[in-house]
Amino acid sequence: MSLGYxxxxxxxHAYAFGDPNVSNLIAVLHGRDIRVAVxxxxxxxxxxxxxxxxRAQVIGIxxxxxxxxxxxxxxxxxxxxxxxxxxxxxxxxxxxxxxTVAVARYLDWEIITANKSRWAEVEQRLPFxxxxxxxxxx
Numbered sequence: 094m095s096l097g098y099x100x101x102x103x104x105x106h107a108y109a110f111g112d113p114n115v116s117n118l119i120a121v122l123h124g125r126d127i128r129v130a131v132x133x134x135x136x137x138x139x140x141x142x143x144x145x146x147x148r149a150q151v152i153g154i155x156x157x158x159x160x161x162x163x164x165x166x167x168x169x170x171x172x173x174x175x176x177x178x179x180x181x182x183x184x185x186x187x188x189x190x191x192x193t194v195a196v197a198r199y200l201d202w203e204i205i206t207a208n209k210s211r212w213a214e215v216e217q218r219l220p221f222x223x224x225x226x227x228x229x230x231x
Contacts, residue, residue, distance in 0.1 A: 097128035099164075099197040102189050103207040104228065105131065105139025108154070109147040115207060118228055123160045130200060131155060132164045134192035164196040174199050182218045190215045194223055 107115040140148055155161050174195040197204045209227035
């Protein structure tokens, strides 16, 4: 497994709301040159309910830290990766979670979340393990 992490929508949301621990996490990962992927659908879900200023804050960090890359859906292979996750699910899972899982599987990285319970149902519906790390301030 190469060193890198995939951020989920809960991390994006926590950062936008000024969580100092999440801000520190992003700074530490960047300072150690650890690569970070943000699936575009997780970013979209993270943007939901945010003000323009909060969105601008998230956009600023994503655009200005070279260690953070947006994982887009731009190719047939990207669509196939996402389709494989959907097809594997026993019951449907939400799009941001599916895209986050597809990116994590493709890159062979762990997912960082601010809320592990967000993933409980997703993990139960997938026939393969998903490596998820809950970032907590304790």
